Amino acid sequence: MIEVAGVEKVFSVRRKAGRLRRVREEVRAVSGLDFTVARGEMVGYIGPNGAGKSTTIKMLTGILVPSAGRLRVAGIDPFARSGTGGAAGGRLRLARRIGVVFGQRTTLWWDLPLKDSYELVRRMYRVPDATYRANLERCVELLDLAPLLDVPVRQLSLGQRMRGDIAAALLHDPEVLYLDEPTIGLDVVSKAKVRSFLREVNAERGTTVLLTTHDLTDIEQLCHRVMVIDHGRLVYDGDLTGLLAAGEGERMLVVDLDRELPPIDGVPGARTVKVAGPRQWLAFPAEASAAPLVAAVAERYPLVDLSIREPDIEDVIARLYAGGTATPVAGA
Numbered sequence: 001m002i003e004v005a006g007v008e009k010v011f012s013v014r015r016k017a018g019r020l021r022r023v024r025e026e027v028r029a030v031s032g033l034d035f036t037v038a039r040g041e042m043v044g045y046i047g048p049n050g051a052g053k054s055t056t057i058k059m060l061t062g063i064l065v066p067s068a069g070r071l072r073v074a075g076i077d078p079f080a081r082s083g084t085g086g087a088a089g090g091r092l093r094l095a096r097r098i099g100v101v102f103g104q105r106t107t108l109w110w111d112l113p114l115k116d117s118y119e120l121v122r123r124m125y126r127v128p129d130a131t132y133r134a135n136l137e138r139c140v141e142l143l144d145l146a147p148l149l150d151v152p153v154r155q156l157s158l159g160q161r162m163r164g165d166i167a168a169a170l171l172h173d174p175e176v177l178y179l180d181e182p183t184i185g186l187d188v189v190s191k192a193k194v195r196s197f198l199r200e201v202n203a204e205r206g207t208t209v210l211l212t213t214h215d216l217t218d219i220e221q222l223c224h225r226v227m228v229i230d231h232g233r234l235v236y237d238g239d240l241t242g243l244l245a246a247g248e249g250e251r252m253l254v255v256d257l258d259r260e261l262p263p264i265d266g267v268p269g270a271r272t273v274k275v276a277g278p279r280q281w282l283a284f285p286a287e288a289s290a291a292p293l294v295a296a297v298a299e300r301y302p303l304v305d306l307s308i309r310e311p312d313i314e315d316v317i318a319r320l321y322a323g324g325t326a327t328p329v330a331g332a
């Protein structure tokens with residue numbers, strides 16, 4: 001569904017060099033990018049700030065023209081010079097097949113009630129009546145939009161607006177959905193709602209999803225596959241377990257005992273890294289299961305409560321490079 005081969009994007013920027021002088025510099029945002037995504041896959045696309053994620057998505061939507069390489073989405077080359085309509089024709093045809101949600105911006109009309117924005121989307125994409133009604137009904141139900149339909153977009157909370165944006169991106173039945181930070185700034189309840197909706201859309205419709213996020217839980221709950229980009233290059237392509245192992249990521253088992261005790265020891269596969277009163281922190285490899293650790297602690301210690309802290313995705317990626325343990329993908 002998505003094919004990217006040898007794609008590069010170089011920006012030419014002017015930089016101050018002294019009081020009056022300006023020099024032209026090249027910023028290589030994406031370099032030698034190669035990957036494919038099959039129909040129905042849900043893939044996480046992650047990397048540190050400035051890595052090239054948004055630039056990739058903008059090229060895949062036809063907003064930015066690559067400096068080199070080839071890309072096709074749903075069989076369409078958005079920049080093909082031949083065929084009906086030339087390059088603009090490719091972009092237009094592609095627009096009908098994809099949906100895009102940028103978490104930091106809205107595609108809805110600020111002063112209009114949500115339902116009027118949807119009506120405009122219907123007309124812009126010329127969505128057939130029956131399809132529009134069925135899709136809207138489904139989104140309204142699954143994303144709890146009924147009480148919001150008459151509210152102007154500017155009065156919606158961030159979580160409400162995000163749900164509204166996701167619905168807008170799906171009304172024309174896109175085959176590919178790009179989501180750029182869809183859960184950023186949302187509370188726990190809204191995040192859960194958005195994630196379960198996306199899972200359902202992917203499972204029921206077979207919609208292909210490419211998701212950029214800084215939230216590891218998004219990846220864990222939604223994506224079997226994750227691609228990591230750093231300095232414009234793909235440096236990992238595989239499952240999350242493999243990524244955490246490559247980054248030597250650790251998870252933390254936080255246990256509350258019924259009283260203050262010396263550091264827990266003798267639990268295979270875990271080491272106690274912190275003690276504060278009756279609470280203790282045990283680090284263990286991110287790819288390992290927590291169940292045997294919990295059982296081992298519960299057997300020997302007066303356990304009252306426990307929780308598991310996931311490693312921060314930025315830390316995992318930072319470690320991935322610092323340790324040079326990344327498993328390079330073919331061609332990276």
Ligand SMILES: Nc1ncnc2c1ncn2[C@@H]1O[C@H](COP(=O)(O)OP(=O)(O)OP(=O)(O)O)[C@@H](O)[C@H]1O
Pocket residue numbers: 011012013027028029047048049050051052053054055056
């Ligand atoms: N229009 C532009 N002109 C010049 N440089 C740009 C432009 N857009 C992006 N860049 C540069 O390209 C690089 C990649 O940026 P991009 O926005 O793709 O990163 P990102 O991975 O999406 O980062 P973030 O997580 O911060 O959103 C950065 O160095 C950025 O400064």
